[in-house]
Amino acid sequence: MEKGKCPICHQDNHCAMVAGKDPLSCWCMTRKIPEGLADMVPEAQRNQSCICEACVIKYNLEHPNQKEDS
Ligand SMILES: [Zn+2]
Numbered sequence: 001m002e003k004g005k006c007p008i009c010h011q012d013n014h015c016a017m018v019a020g021k022d023p024l025s026c027w028c029m030t031r032k033i034p035e036g037l038a039d040m041v042p043e044a045q046r047n048q049s050c051i052c053e054a055c056v057i058k059y060n061l062e063h064p065n066q067k068e069d070s
Contacts, residue, residue: 003015003017003018003048003049003050004018004049006051006052006054006055007041007045007048007051008037008040008041008051008055009052009054009055011052011054012052013049013050013052013053014026014052014053015028015049015050017050018050026050028050028051028053033051033056034056034059034063036059036063037055037056037059038051
C-alpha cells in the first residue's frame with residue numbers, strides 16, 4: 001500500500017504529510033471530503049492513504065445535490 005497514492009484512482013494524492021510537509025498545508029485541510037466518497041475507500045485503506053483532490057472534485061460533480069455541510 002502506497003500512502004502517496006489515492007485509494008480510489010491510484011494516482012498521486014499530493015498529500016502534504018506523505019511529502020514530509022506540514023499536514024496543515026495539505027489541500028485536504030481546505031476541502032471537505034464528502035462522506036459518500038470516504039465510504040468508497042476500502043476498509044483497510046481508511047486513514048492510511050489520502051483520497052486525492054481530483055476524486056473529491058469528480059465526486060462533487062457527480063453528486064451536485066449533496067450538501068457540503070450535513
Ligand atoms: Zn483519486
